[in-house]
Amino acid sequence: MLFNRIKGQRGALTILRKAVTEDIPSHSYLFMGPDGVGKFTTALYFGMALNCLDDDPHSRPCGKCSSCKKMLSFSHPDFIYLFPTPNYEISPTGEIKDAKNLSEYESYLKNKKVSPWRYFYFQGNTAIRLDCIRMLQHRINLSFIEARYKVVVIEKADYLNVHAANAFLKTLEEPPENVVIILTSSRNESMLSTIISRCQKVNFNRINLQTIEDELFFYGVEDAAQIKMIARIANGNMEKALNTWEAQSSETRAKMRELLDIIIQGDDLSFLKYAEHYKTSKSLNELSEVLHYLIVWLGDVVFFLESPEEIINIDMTAELDKVAANNPYLTDMCPELIVFLETMLKRLEGNVNPHLVIIEVYNHLKPCIRGRI
Ligand SMILES: [Zn+2]
Known part of the structure; x- marks a missing residue:
């Protein structure tokens, strides 16, 4: 039951667990809240839970079945993940022709899978562009390969540029059957209100000091003074806490x-x-x-x-x-x-x-x- 690994977000998890156990997810969600509090991980686990093969809905996502494993390794054919990148000129079928761009894109995904808290620095300005949305539209209209739900995660949805946001709005207005779209953002004030209003909002909080201290201990930090110092510096941001620890240790x-x-x-x-x-x-x-x-x-x-x-x-x-x-x-x-x-x-x-x-x-x-x- 991987939802238990998400700390300090009881309100959000109550909403999502209900959607999983009753099998009635909304078409689209907006996960709102500060950086580094687990919005992406929760989105991934939620998508996994919707497609998990475990018999007991309360145990989903199990993290062990073939569907969960594919989602965790980002190789599930019905999982579509968009995030801000430099201008890669992605084809509608998802190909990136330029070798240097492709290599940077793959490095990002590898980092996200292995140590998602680590910061990744792209060369050039990042945005979610029209070519990305075209790819999304192409892929969600393909027939289902193996999942019950096609899961789309758009991370940092406030990085959708104007053209992309307008094109995406059409998808949100008429989503195909059994597609669940999850947007995450810490700056929803810079998103189109027409996008926000079409999503079910799920709020994420800053993580409290005690929870961050417990998590640092869980990750192997033993020095109590160091735990306290890092937790204070992190100011509710788990990602920052882990980066700070890693950098110091x-x-x-x-x-x-x-x-x-x-x-x-x-x-x-x-x-x-x-x-x-x-x-x-x-x-x-x-x-x-x-x-x-x-x-x-x-x-x-x-x-x-x-x-x-x-x-x-x-x-x-x-x-x-x-x-x-x-x-x-x-x-x-x-x-x-x-x-x-x-x-x-x-x-x-x-x-x-x-x-x-x-x-x-x-x-x-x-x-x-x-x-x-
Ligand atoms: Zn599973």
């Missing part, structure tokens, strides 16, 4: 800090010593983690001046101060650097020698992060 992160210091100092000699560690293929996974932390840190650089409350690496503001003072252009370069690091991560997945990768990373990042000192 690991030894690999210490390796990232060491690398960053060397880059900021421009200390080539120390780098050569540092890179020695990555001469064995055993170090490949560790280097992947280091690059992941670097990506999160570059995300912090972007937030540092505009919205410092979003920063994940709160204990590293001294480094942020230093690079912001040395290089005012770094913020603009971050999206490109993040894409570069994603490419390096891909190469590591392909078993490239980690020593070569770390040298390339150093040579690429040093001039960008240090600026022209």
Whole structure:
């Protein structure tokens, strides 16, 4: 019974459980509430519950039957998931031709499946565009493949641009039989009122302090003082709590800090010593983690001046101060650097020698992060 894994949203779950046990879901729902409180996960579990094969409706979603498993891995043919992306030019049948775009799209989905709380940084402005809605309309009108309900989740529905929102409205007005559409949004004030009024609203709350503390403990944080501090910083946002913990907890992160210091100092000699560690293929996974932390840190650089409350690496503001003072252009370069690091991560997945990768990373990042000192 996976609904039990959703914490602090009793009101929303009461509505959804009833729809599942009585088998009378609405055509469309709008899950409204702050970021990081479980709207997407609840939408996914709700879709799973509607199609779950467990005999007892109160046990749905079981998470174990073939239907649940396919939904969990995003491979169910009757599950359609839309979210804001850069302009990918998706065909009505859902193909993305450009290889770089496709690879970014797949990285996003992988991240969402494996560690959904982790932030993902796209290159370029994101929106839900007309091509996405065309794909949706094409897919919901196809005959059913195996499910009782076709489930559509549109995450961050406030990112529907004007053309897409107008086209989508037609689908909402005349939805095909047995299609359940779930929109999620933390900024429903910027959505078309005609869309909002056609959906059943389900409210999600900020998660209370105690629940976040309990969840951090569940995820393996043992230090009581650390739990309290992170829960306070997170301010009701579970996603932020997990990101903050992950950023603070690991030894690999210490390796990232060491690398960053060397880059900021421009200390080539120390780098050569540092890179020695990555001469064995055993170090490949560790280097992947280091690059992941670097990506999160570059995300912090972007937030540092505009919205410092979003920063994940709160204990590293001294480094942020230093690079912001040395290089005012770094913020603009971050999206490109993040894409570069994603490419390096891909190469590591392909078993490239980690020593070569770390040298390339150093040579690429040093001039960008240090600026022209
Ligand atoms: Zn199931």
